[in-house]
Amino acid sequence: MRARDIARQVSAGSLDPVALARETAKACEASQPRLNAFTIIDGARAEAAARAVQARLQRGETLPLAGVPLIVKDNIWAEGWPITQGSRLFADHIAPRDALAVARARAAGAVIIGIGTSSEFASKGLTNTPLYGITRHPDDPDLTPGGSSGGNAAAIGAGLVPIGLGTDGGGSSRRPPAHCGIVGFKPSFGAIAHPYGFAEPFWWLSSISPIARDVADCALLFEAVAGDDPADPESRIIAPAFAGEVTALRVAYAPKLGLDVPVDPDVAEAFGKALAVLARAVSTFREAAPDWPEARLRQDLMASQFAGQAAFHGAEWKRAPEQFDPDIGVQIERGLAMPATVLAGAMETSLLVRRAVARFFADFDLLLSPTTPCVAWPHHQLGPPEIDGQAVDPRGHAAFTPLLNHAWTPAISVPCGRGRAGLPVGMQIIGAVGQDRKVLAFAAFAERLFAEAGLWSPS
Numbered sequence: 001m002r003a004r005d006i007a008r009q010v011s012a013g014s015l016d017p018v019a020l021a022r023e024t025a026k027a028c029e030a031s032q033p034r035l036n037a038f039t040i041i042d043g044a045r046a047e048a049a050a051r052a053v054q055a056r057l058q059r060g061e062t063l064p065l066a067g068v069p070l071i072v073k074d075n076i077w078a079e080g081w082p083i084t085q086g087s088r089l090f091a092d093h094i095a096p097r098d099a100l101a102v103a104r105a106r107a108a109g110a111v112i113i114g115i116g117t118s119s120e121f122a123s124k125g126l127t128n129t130p131l132y133g134i135t136r137h138p139d140d141p142d143l144t145p146g147g148s149s150g151g152n153a154a155a156i157g158a159g160l161v162p163i164g165l166g167t168d169g170g171g172s173s174r175r176p177p178a179h180c181g182i183v184g185f186k187p188s189f190g191a192i193a194h195p196y197g198f199a200e201p202f203w204w205l206s207s208i209s210p211i212a213r214d215v216a217d218c219a220l221l222f223e224a225v226a227g228d229d230p231a232d233p234e235s236r237i238i239a240p241a242f243a244g245e246v247t248a249l250r251v252a253y254a255p256k257l258g259l260d261v262p263v264d265p266d267v268a269e270a271f272g273k274a275l276a277v278l279a280r281a282v283s284t285f286r287e288a289a290p291d292w293p294e295a296r297l298r299q300d301l302m303a304s305q306f307a308g309q310a311a312f313h314g315a316e317w318k319r320a321p322e323q324f325d326p327d328i329g330v331q332i333e334r335g336l337a338m339p340a341t342v343l344a345g346a347m348e349t350s351l352l353v354r355r356a357v358a359r360f361f362a363d364f365d366l367l368l369s370p371t372t373p374c375v376a377w378p379h380h381q382l383g384p385p386e387i388d389g390q391a392v393d394p395r396g397h398a399a400f401t402p403l404l405n406h407a408w409t410p411a412i413s414v415p416c417g418r419g420r421a422g423l424p425v426g427m428q429i430i431g432a433v434g435q436d437r438k439v440l441a442f443a444a445f446a447e448r449l450f451a452e453a454g455l456w457s458p459s
Helices: 003-012 017-035 043-058 100-107 150-157 175-180 215-225 265-279 303-319 326-336 340-360 402-407 436-452
Strands: 038-041 069-073 111-116 163-168 183-186 207-212 250-253 284-287 366-370 411-418 424-431
Touching: 003 017, 003 043, 003 215, 017 038, 017 043, 017 069, 017 111, 017 150, 038 150, 043 111, 069 150, 100 163, 100 215, 111 150, 150 163, 150 175, 150 207, 163 183, 163 215, 175 183, 175 411, 175 424, 183 215, 183 436, 207 215, 215 411, 215 436, 250 265, 265 366, 265 411, 265 424, 265 436, 303 326, 303 340, 340 402, 366 436, 411 436, 424 436
Parallel strands: 069 111, 069 163, 250 284, 250 366
Antiparallel strands: 038 111, 163 207, 183 207, 183 411, 366 424, 411 424
16 A cells, blocks of 8 residues: 555544554564565554554544554664664664654654664665675565665565655665665755764765655655754755646756766666656756766765764774674775875865756756666675676666765656566656755656556556
């Protein structure tokens, strides 16, 4: 069931949220040997929360997420739940309070079923952690759902829960949804206030990100948790509901986002078919991309993540490296060895990206690209070794998402077709800072056209 249908039926009294919580928890438990999408599932706690929702409805409250099962990523605080960031360092950590987005989701009536697996410190493009092991793709257990929001994407892609809260510091809640055939939305930086939680090595980059099976449910969750807050000086007020005509928007498309990177032919073909569908419906539609900083500058944009990992965990890594995912250890070592000038250069490049994208959106309303240049790959690989026959580094699969974190823009991944072996392909829809609801409106429009054209239909 869709989140909106669950909320409507629970509010009307035709669906028992306690029974729904019980059966959802059972289904999630049954999925664990195959998917390993959860760090913990707590049916009793979910049933108690569902009873509280019933009582609130009986008191006359209006709850837009009444009784809707929710998965929360393992780096977002949910009071009383073990939240570990997939790390042995935090194996015993119990969240002392809710992250603001979690508090808002609960206030809207959502019921947490469990916590979704995340790569250690949400810093890796697949989900395989020291604490919880390998998380697998819902369509093929030999593949990865991606990372770092792999647990959320796998659980929602498998139909176990309808919605989830993830984080996105470089594509973590767009690429896994693209691989799993669902929707992931990175809002404008600050659109969802986030003053309470772990220190993260993603300064001015990361956003709390709704994930769902379709755009309408993603938008429903976004509206429940979005908004600024006095406790978060980086939070912002965004534009109100989009009231214009989506077909009149000025839409640009860039099959490689304006970058010199390889894209697998199956992804290019699926993206091209989806573009053709949109081209027939939108009045202004042409190929264009931002004027990005040169490649030698862009290659250092990961510096803040490496420096942050070293600052937060470097001492413990030196003391007991066996506690860490070795891939995270590599990041820490790079941060420890990094000159301050490299970090300063990366911060300047981040600003140049932000300015370039702002200039671009003076002439366009939206920009379309593939979400990823490849479909899902085997879970034992950090990334596909080749894309379109060209050798790529382990971040080659992430070519099209991180720049939008630096740009602070809203970006959503919507399924637009299938590649090899029937695996999902995602389209990334990007808008100007603060135009989150415009992006969501166009995404819903595109989703409908893709379904009508037989390219993709939300199941």
